[in-house]
Amino acid sequence: MSAQATPFKPLIGFTAGTQGDHGVAFLLRLAIWLAGGRTTRLKRTxxxxxxxxxxxxxxxxxxxxxxxxxxxxxxxxxxxxHRRDDLEWSWMDWADSARVPALGICRGLQMLNVHAGGDLHQTLDPDIIAAWPTTALEYLVFRKPIRIERGSHLEAATGATTLDVNSLHLQAVRNPAPGFSVVARERASDGIQGIEADEPALRMGVQYHPEMLLHQPTSRSLFRYFVDRCRGNGAD
Structure with missing residues (x-):
């Protein structure tokens, strides 16, 4: 009986905030580990x-x-x-030339869009922001409904066409970059909550924080879908 080959564990380079976001960095590492990947935090170009x-x-x-x-x-x-902007921009340049998949979360979605030629709303409607939670406990339980386009990578990744997500942000995608499709919108305001593209490789972006919702199968499956795509990028 032959031994089974060890599954290839793709290496995922990730970025997180530089001002004490250790908890978020831990959750991103955990999400990738649960999805079958390895991580390396990107601190150099x-x-x-x-x-x-x-x-x-x-x-x-x-x-x-x-x-x-x-x-x-x-x-x-x-x-x-500015340092993080420069770092992520250089990695996106590399990813485009190397045809490597990329996933963006919140600011990361916005970076994918801006790097590819899209732009952002620099502020949201004050009436929308006024309805948001003001305490840490309220933030933990806050959810908003979004709808997901059928046939999108996001639907394939989550197995859902509607989700309740923890999307709290002061800026958002205004015009999607050329080649990107809007695949998720907020039900209440129609604001963009997800974008994706297939060239030069898979590009997925969500405006919410799935790494903080790992108790939900749809969040874990999103990371697994992405890691599986990266596995195809590096496997023999």
Whole structure:
């Protein structure tokens, strides 16, 4: 009886905020591990990296993207991490040339869109924001309904056409980048909650935080779908 081959565990390079987001980084690592992958936190550009290159990229949440990158209003008050913008931009350039899959979460979705030529709403309708929770406990249980397009990667990944998600954000996709499709919208406002593209490789972005919903099968299956795509990118 021959021994079974060890399943290939793709290496997922990920980013997270640099201002104490250790909990989020842990959850991203856990999500990828549960999905059958390995992780490496990206702290240097592709040119500076030593060793094996990732089989996929995951861009997490964080501060606003510099509006200069999408011809936004640079006078608009924002919290910007220029170093992270530069780091993620360089990795997206690499991913495009290497045809490596990428998943964006919240700010990460916005980075996928901006890098490919789309833009953002720099602020949302005040009436929408006014209805959001104001305490940590309220944030943990806050949910909003979204609808998902049939036939999309997001539907295939979650097995759902509707979800209740923990989407709290002050900025959002305005115009999707060329080649990207809108695959999820908020029911109440029709705001964009998911985008994706197939070229130059799989690009998936969600405006909510599935890494904070790992108790839900739909969130775990989203990461598993992505890791499986990255496994195809690196397997023999």
């Amino acid at each position: 592709p040119d500076e990296r030593d060793g094996v290159m990732p089989d996929g990229l995951l861009f997490g949440g964080g501060l606003d993207i510099d509006p200069a990158r999408y011809a936004g209003d640079e006078a608009f008050e924002s919290q910007i991490d």
